[in-house]
Amino acid sequence: MGMHITEEVDRRRLTLKVEDPEEVYSSMKMLLEDRIKFSSVNEEKYYNDVDGKDIRAKIVTVFGMDHLTHETMEIFLHIDREASELDIQLKAKLETEYPTHKSWQDSLIYYAYRSLYDKFLYGETREGYEHAVEERVDLLMDYIKDDMEADYSG
Numbered sequence: 001m002g003m004h005i006t007e008e009v010d011r012r013r014l015t016l017k018v019e020d021p022e023e024v025y026s027s028m029k030m031l032l033e034d035r036i037k038f039s040s041v042n043e044e045k046y047y048n049d050v051d052g053k054d055i056r057a058k059i060v061t062v063f064g065m066d067h068l069t070h071e072t073m074e075i076f077l078h079i080d081r082e083a084s085e086l087d088i089q090l091k092a093k094l095e096t097e098y099p100t101h102k103s104w105q106d107s108l109i110y111y112a113y114r115s116l117y118d119k120f121l122y123g124e125t126r127e128g129y130e131h132a133v134e135e136r137v138d139l140l141m142d143y144i145k146d147d148m149e150a151d152y153s154g
Contacts, residue, residue: 003098003118005096006093006095007095009130010092010133011090011135012089013087013088013090014144015085015088016148017085021081021086022108024077024143028036028059032059032148036140039064039071040062045057046058055077056079058074059075059077060072060073060075068096068122069126071094071129072095073090073136074091074093075090076088088130088144090137096122106147124154
């Protein structure tokens, strides 16, 4: 049965003109792995149309908040080589997973206890994490703009 709670915290979309579309993907990976320092950065999908104009990717990041809750960001990238454009869509969530390692933790009584615990005690803790997630989303978007947006001074 297991108890899993997911709350969407933030959703963003950004389209930028970029200097070098070929470098955007590797720059994005370095930004996520080295500068923001997520607990994990996983490339779930990657598509590079070698003869065409598109690079598409889905990257999922995880940042541990405590032993029950972690932040997950799903980042969808679309790089258009022809237009020198990066389109990024981001969805940030908080996910709480209550343990079910022991057989008694799969019981209805344990589930009811965890529901009450979550509602009256832990839910407030999780709500406190929302601000940190929003700050990390803002930071990521600022870094992306600063690092990747082309400076066209016309």
